[in-house]
Amino acid sequence: MNTVSADISAEVSGEAMMANLTQIARWVKLSGTAEELEGLRFVESRMAAYGWRTGIVMHDAYISLPGAARVLVDGVPVKAITQSFSLPSPRDGFSAVPVYLGHGTVEDFAGKDLRGALLLLEGMATPAVARRATEAGAAAQLHISHHEHIHEMCISPVWGNPSAATRRDLPRTVVCSVAHRDGAAIRDALADGKRPIVTLHAAVDTGWRKTPILVCDLDGPGGATDPLVLLSGHHDTWYHGVMDNGAANVAMLEVARIVAQRRSDWRRGMRVCFWSGHSHGRYSSSAWYADEHWDELDRRCVAHVNVDSLGGIGATVLTNTKSTAELRRLAAEAVQRHAGQALKGVRRGRNSDESFVGIGIPSVFGSISAQPHQHQQARNALGWWWHTPDDLIDKIDEANLVRDTRVLLDGCWALLSESVLPLDHGATADSLAAELNQLAPSLAGRFDLAPLVAGAARLRELADAVDARRHTAPAASLAVANAALMRASRALVPMDCAEGERFTHPDALPLAAWAPLQPMRSLAASAPGSEDEKFVAVDAVRARNRLAHALREAEAALDDARNALGA
Structure with a gap:
């Protein structure tokens, strides 16, 4: 943790957030409506007052x-x-x-x-x-x-x-x-x-309409081309949506206010986006933004910090907040520090405006806290009032909102201020190795997993070498090392979270870990010697090649990072 961040969490003001939330709670923010835009103008006024460069982009969305x-x-x-x-x-x-x-x-x-x-x-x-x-x-x-x-x-x-x-x-x-x-x-x-x-x-009422995105920027020390951290959450709501997602919006405002006051300690820039079309367009704004800004995000975005539905009354469980593997350590440290709970390491799901994993951008958070008793079929960990007219300001616990915002601020500050990006590619290697270990017994003597097993092991070794050097890295090598860490993410994150596809978006349906392994899983489930086995084996070989190539790209990137960071 950067030394400057030791006391930064104390600056989170519950009073300021509740005052902003009282204002945001005035509007019903259905995507593409005049009332949604009016509410977004209020958020924009706050961001501008905190010193951010702001602009509202209108785009076509199917709502x-x-x-x-x-x-x-x-x-x-x-x-x-x-x-x-x-x-x-x-x-x-x-x-x-x-x-x-x-x-x-x-x-x-x-x-x-x-x-x-x-x-x-x-x-x-x-x-x-x-x-x-x-x-x-x-x-x-x-x-x-x-x-x-x-x-x-x-x-x-x-x-x-x-x-x-x-x-x-x-x-x-x-x-x-x-x-x-x-x-x-x-x-x-x-x-x-x-x-x-x-x-x-x-x-x-289903059809195309114009919807707004509020985009707010502060540049890093090198100017408008610096790498950047993307902080985002949706602004549209069901009904008044005070928890989902007004509370997250005021947490974003509070983080933006605090970090803007400490720009001298930034290592990179930050962009804060408030989306429309989350609730009524299946993440239409974030997906549109990912498509329209693909090249810039590919070159510049180090991580996506997502935030959704914070501070609910009774929301005492923080062990299940999600992340991609590279940022699980960052999330775990933030949750432990501010909630005293051990993160379970839940996988990032196909939900919550996670439109950037296909590009290869690691992601952290989303819903940070949850109710202690979750009905498995109902999926109502966010409270009985979620997505109902009862999602009003009385469902927010100010102390819980402060706690969740401190977790959010902790993660954002680490990404903004640490000299070497806090990306743990060793955790990604371990995640892949675990999947391969599950497959190995069923494929023994039928299909060679050795190239992938060896690749995951080399990735783990290189990630350990990077970790050993991250606190002693010479300043002159930081840009090269961080760019290499980003390249490793571009190779690995789509394989784990987006079916290996970088230019389109997988459906909003459950997705297995390391989805490119699916042909190998199908092969493992096929009857040995059967005709089906031979057909599936064709797909399995191609999938192995795809993963092996991604591992080779990531290994080369981490090797560059290790060399840049020195002995």
Whole structure:
């Protein structure tokens, strides 16, 4: 930790953040609306007052704003909402006896003819279930909330704006959700052999509209071409969205205020972005920004610090905040320092405006704190009020907000001020080695993993050598060493977090660790000597070549970093 940062956390002001949050809480910030832009102008005024260079960029985004919903069970209305990216219902609604399909897993869908069906499903609406329903030819989905509150959800699996190639992957079903009591009554009636007629009326406004991004910059000591740290979070909300994401926005403002006062200690610049289209466009703004600024971000961005839904009442668990492997150590140190908790090292998921891992930019944080009891199917670790009209300022605990902001500030300050970038590529090597070790027994004598195992071992060795030199590095070599560490990230992060693809965005669906290993996993699952094994082996060889090339690029980069840092 930089010596200057020993007391920097004390500068976090809960009073200042709550004052800003009281202002932000005034607006309902649906993507692309005048009210969203008005709220963003307030945030911009604060950033300008803190000395940042600001500008609002307007861009085209494919946004889906749910309208009114009406669900009737045998003609009796029950409380319901429409989900973002639902199809609008026919004029007279869609009526059918539902088909109960549990939680909508792959196994729940398997072997069933669901063409034209209305599916009754447990839990919140998700992109994965919406895709299965669309592929099965279902006409509609009705989701049963796990409790009396109904959560707004975006069900599109397409990351960012749909392209000519991906627009076909948008959901093609009518989707509503109801509270648990009402949905359970339908489920129980079906179980008793009854045939309730359920009618879905769903309005939705889906299409292209202009949405804003607030971009704020302060240059590093070398000027506008210096490497930079990207701090970002979404500004759009469901309803007033005071925790999600107003609290994160005021934490970003507070970090920006504090670090701007210590610019003499910066080693690199910083950019702070407030996105639209997170809630209603499946991360449309951050994906658009990654695409439009790909070259600059590739050359200059050392890390992405993401922040979402901080400071909730009862949010006492900080062990599950996420990061890419390279920044897990940084996250663990920040959480231990300010919360006294040991980080578990949860993988970075496909969510939360993580639009930059494909470029090869390491990422840290997101939701820093969570509730102590998480319902596994409901995924409501952020509180029962998440994505509901009850996400108001009374759901914020000022002490928790200060704690979370100190964690955020700690990570940002390390990235801004440490002479050698705090990127731990040894952790990345260990992550890959663990995956290879799981595969090895099933592939023994069938497929040679040795090139990848050896590459991961060399990567670990080189990363250790870099670590041993990071605190004694000569000043003249720092730029070369840091550029080499960034090159290593560009080779490795897409392999771990983006299917190895640097120029497009994987869908907003669960992604296995080191996804390019999937053909090898399929080979391990195939029957030895079978025809299937021979087909899969073709893909496995190509995947091995792809990973081996990435490891070779990363090794060369770390070797350059080691040499630049000296003996």
